[in-house]
Amino acid sequence: MNVAEFGLERWFDKYEHDADIMLAESGIRSLDASRFDLDPGTLGYVIPTNGDPEFRAEVGERYDRSAEEVAFTCGTQEANFLAFTSLMDEDSHAVVVTPTYQALHAVPEAVGSVTRVSLEPPEWELDVDAVADAIRPETEIVVLNNPNNPTGRYHPQEKVEAVYDLAADADAYLLCDEVYRLLAAEPLPPVASLGEHGISTTSLTKAYGLAGLRFGWIAGPEDVIEGALQWKDYTTISPGIVGQHVARQALGADEDEILTENRELAADHRDRVRAFVEDHGLSWHDPVGVNGFVSVPDGFDDSEAFCRTVVEEESVVLAPGSMFGYDDYFRIGFGLPTDELEEGLARVGDCIERHRA
Numbered sequence: 001m002n003v004a005e006f007g008l009e010r011w012f013d014k015y016e017h018d019a020d021i022m023l024a025e026s027g028i029r030s031l032d033a034s035r036f037d038l039d040p041g042t043l044g045y046v047i048p049t050n051g052d053p054e055f056r057a058e059v060g061e062r063y064d065r066s067a068e069e070v071a072f073t074c075g076t077q078e079a080n081f082l083a084f085t086s087l088m089d090e091d092s093h094a095v096v097v098t099p100t101y102q103a104l105h106a107v108p109e110a111v112g113s114v115t116r117v118s119l120e121p122p123e124w125e126l127d128v129d130a131v132a133d134a135i136r137p138e139t140e141i142v143v144l145n146n147p148n149n150p151t152g153r154y155h156p157q158e159k160v161e162a163v164y165d166l167a168a169d170a171d172a173y174l175l176c177d178e179v180y181r182l183l184a185a186e187p188l189p190p191v192a193s194l195g196e197h198g199i200s201t202t203s204l205t206k207a208y209g210l211a212g213l214r215f216g217w218i219a220g221p222e223d224v225i226e227g228a229l230q231w232k233d234y235t236t237i238s239p240g241i242v243g244q245h246v247a248r249q250a251l252g253a254d255e256d257e258i259l260t261e262n263r264e265l266a267a268d269h270r271d272r273v274r275a276f277v278e279d280h281g282l283s284w285h286d287p288v289g290v291n292g293f294v295s296v297p298d299g300f301d302d303s304e305a306f307c308r309t310v311v312e313e314e315s316v317v318l319a320p321g322s323m324f325g326y327d328d329y330f331r332i333g334f335g336l337p338t339d340e341l342e343e344g345l346a347r348v349g350d351c352i353e354r355h356r357a
Contacts, residue, residue, distance in 0.1 A: 008319060020343075021315065021343060023341070028206065043242075050070075063192040063193045073203075078216065081103070082235070084111055092141075094139065096108065098116045099118075121293075128163060144174065150321070152291050201219075204247055215239060269341055309351060315347070316344045318331065
């Protein structure tokens with residue numbers, strides 16, 4: 001396996017440690033640890049290594065699936081990796097809807113072959129016919145990210161079901177990375193609940209504000225989970241015991257309160273960024289989640305030139321659209337604390353108007 005360099009992570013590694021404000025953060029602001037009981041008892045492995053069976057059963061109910069159809073992972077990143085490596089080999093093919101988080105196409109490209117189906121600006125609508133045209137006899141998996149990162153496009157249920165039917169008819173799977181799903185005011189049903197050809201991956205990072213737990217899961221058919229677990233023995237072996245302990249609390253009695261707080265914050269911040277976009281003559285697709293894909297202002301050659309200027313002059317990190325294959329856009333994250341968001345927007349606005357003048 002030869003995997004491509006992860007461009008966005010290298011960009012962050014270069015700039016985020018020294019910058020004042022991370023305005024490219026893709027999740028909601030982090031919850032304070034004091035909100036939870038942090039004592040899980042003995043710090044051993046989680047046994048069994050795919051997660052506590054009772055807790056897996058509780059999570060499985062969210063997808064109309066059993067405990068054997070859920071495996072806990074180190075975030076969504078591992079969940080996606082395990083799905084790809086268990087389902088694909090060098091003769092396999094994947095269809096990936098882009099733009100999207102790089103790992104969702106780079107990992108399957110490292111294992112087999114990939115056909116990308118592009119969402120087109122400015123509406124970033126999912127083209128079901130294009131997905132159908134991309135499917136081959138050797139297609140094992142169709143990959144969707146909904147709501148989409150970086151655009152914030154929430155593909156409607158009828159289109160998701162149409163793509164699911166295409167995958168099922170091809171005896172392939174539809175994998176949907178759903179890390180932002182629960183930030184929607186009215187979340188769509190998860191793909192793993194659509195039938196035997198549906199796989200959902202997610203974590204507590206983006207919607208719950210618990211990135212530091214590194215706790216996620218994969219939900220899908222039992223044979224997919226069994227294949228994933230064969231690979232998991234060579235990755236993280238088991239989820240972290242502290243992460244699982246806190247995750248049970250976050251998905252328990254506190255869940256409604258956490259999600260309500262985070263949805264309200266995301267909605268308020270989206271309004272603030274919408275005003276910023278309008279004030280500076282920019283454009284975007286009004287997003288679901290906490291990411292927006294905004295047009296690069298006049299006066300800059302491309303997205304990297306703009307984002308580099310902003311971080312060097314204003315100490316604010318943005319994500320160049322080139323990292324997602326669209327050089328006329330940049331990604332802005334608006335899930336961070338409100339005071340940081342307001343300061344970051346002010347600094348970026350100053351930079352735009354200074355160079356525009």
